[in-house]
Amino acid sequence: MAKRPVFEEVSDPTASRPVQTTGMIDAAPKGARRAIRLWLMVLFALVWATIILGGATRLTGSGLSIVEWAPVVGTIPPMTEEHWLREFTAYQQIPQFSIINPDMDLQGFKFIYWWEWSHRQLGRLIGLVWALGFLGFLVARKIPAAWTPRLLGVGALGGMQGAIGWWMVSSGLNEGMVRVASYRLATHLGLAFLILGLIAWYVLQLSRSEAELLRARRAAEPKLFSISTGLLHLAFIQILLGALVAGIDAGRSYIGWPKMGGEWIPEWIWDTDLGWRNFFENPATVQFTHRMVGYLLTIFAVVVWLRARRSPHPVTRGAFTAMLVAMAAQIGLGILNVLHASPLALALSHQFGAVVLFVLILRARHHARYPIEISVRGVRK
Structure with a gap:
């Protein structure tokens, strides 16, 4: 049997190479x-x-x-x-x-x-x-x-x-x-x-392209996505409660913080004649509920942020930190509103802050579902 040279060509250099094809996602319009x-x-x-x-x-x-x-x-x-x-x-x-x-x-x-x-x-x-x-x-x-x-x-x-x-x-x-x-x-x-x-x-x-989103989803963090979804829902409920406060001027009825008009629990928090309508028409009930859900939302946001700190993706961690900063600013605006009986400028700032917070929670949730992976050199993959 004849000996083969060490550097023998094993393929014909003139032969045409197969054309590489992309996946269905990349090929789609x-x-x-x-x-x-x-x-x-x-x-x-x-x-x-x-x-x-x-x-x-x-x-x-x-x-x-x-x-x-x-x-x-x-x-x-x-x-x-x-x-x-x-x-x-x-x-x-x-x-x-x-x-x-x-x-x-x-x-x-x-x-x-x-x-x-x-x-x-x-x-x-x-x-x-x-x-x-x-x-x-x-x-x-x-x-x-x-x-x-x-x-x-x-x-x-x-x-x-x-x-x-x-x-x-x-x-x-x-x-x-x-x-x-x-x-x-x-x-x-x-x-x-x-x-x-x-x-x-x-x-x-x-x-981002559909192909990039598909790759990103493989690195998703289901638990972080789930709890951030819960946070988004609770923020939405708080926004609806804020609308009820604005609808009956409840923000101007009980001023002061942390007490409401000098009381921890307002005396007129429940009107038996109103029944279930207290939650829509009683300023004491509406504002008290808005405050309590605000406290709950803050605690929940901190819990979600602490969980997000364990994320391996820097962009995701940054998104949840931005959300927490917006939450702190919104709390400050809410306190200022109840201290000054919701003047127009402060009330609009608080509503503006609600939009910012809602969008930042949504953005952080998106990063939990579709994380942006960063290489060790700090370059986006």
Whole structure:
């Protein structure tokens, strides 16, 4: 048998090499992920602004200044003195005017009218931006696979939000009512946060490729994801309770901290005549519940943060630390509000902080599910 040379070529160098193929995820149409992400970020900013403007509308008592729902013609404000007088006359027919604002003149009415009108126009702008973006991407066939139902769902929830907004306003037009029903206000705000949370999650998803997300999910931390999901749910409940506080001005009824009006437990925390409605209509009950859940949320956040410290992923640990810092800031704003009877600037800051905290919890939760792995050299894998 002939001896073979040590460096003998074992393959034909001229032979063609097999073409490497990618997996199904990489081969699937990616669509305009970056463009859709940018569009969703614009929607996110608009929804955030709407939440803050809605808070200002409520705190200034402006929500009932427009007593009809006119989705199309309502976009045009009064242009003449005659039109202004017509709107003012309509407002004078509801209980809020006769009970709360009997001395209001036309100039005072214009002040509250512009708050509510601006809030409604911002809601319409969100609907327009969504519709133009969605239809544009749909016609151009740039929506990634499986994303059409998600983006359509955002628009459907936005349309539902407009209907719930009028359902809320209409409750304040009934006899004996001087403001909207607090539980309807909580429903309206809760849906706004749901829309905001979905958009934020989708933005995070679109910031990375499907292949990268699949690889990241293999390194997920299920327990951290689970408890951060619980934290997100509890934060959402606290936001709804905050809406109930705002809905009946409970934040201005009992001031002081840590006591409420000088009492650890308010004397009028339960009105037997109200029954279960104490949780919606009794300022003492509503504010006390909001405070207690706030304490529980803080403890839970610390527990989640301590668990996150054991994460092997630096980005994940940083995300949960940012969440805890936002929690501390929100606690401080809440205390300042109850000490100063919720003035407009502080109350809006507290609502702004709620959005920041909610989004940061959501972001930390996303990192628990899809961690960003960093190599020993500090380079993202």
